[in-house]
Amino acid sequence: MKQKFDIRTLEKSKLEASFNPPDNYVDNFTTRLMQQIPAEAVQPGASSPVSPRRRLYLRLKVGLGVAAVMGGVAFCLFAGLRHHTPATQPQMSAQTAAAPSSSYNENYFDEVYTYAMLDDYDVYDYLAEDY
Secondary structure (H helix, E strand, O other): OOOOOOHHHOOHHHHHHHOOOOOOOOOOHHHHHHHHOOOOOOOOOOOOOOOHHHHHHHHHHHHHHHHHHHHHHHHHHHHHHHHOOOOOOOOOOHHHHHOOOHHHHHHHHHHHHHHHOOOHHHHHHHHHOOO
């Protein structure tokens, strides 16, 4: 039968050693790491020459990617606009055509004034102010 693990049964020296790193581990870490890295490793800032064929491939890859994205955006815009049908306006009779269109503007401004809680005196005061 398998014994149950209980941390209280372990010796105190094993508990202390299991949670602490070895002595001088952090102090000597960088020197040990640098010893493990080979001397011929690529230095930062040094770049290997890129062949003209590879350079052309990279330019084509980026150019085709940009063209694909722009084509996708254009397709989405035109597809969305194609399905959008503007609301048709009813045909106006001769009397309606002769009526001034200011009634529409007045109704709109009345709604705006009501929403903004303005009255005529506020508008007159604003127009009369000198800047």
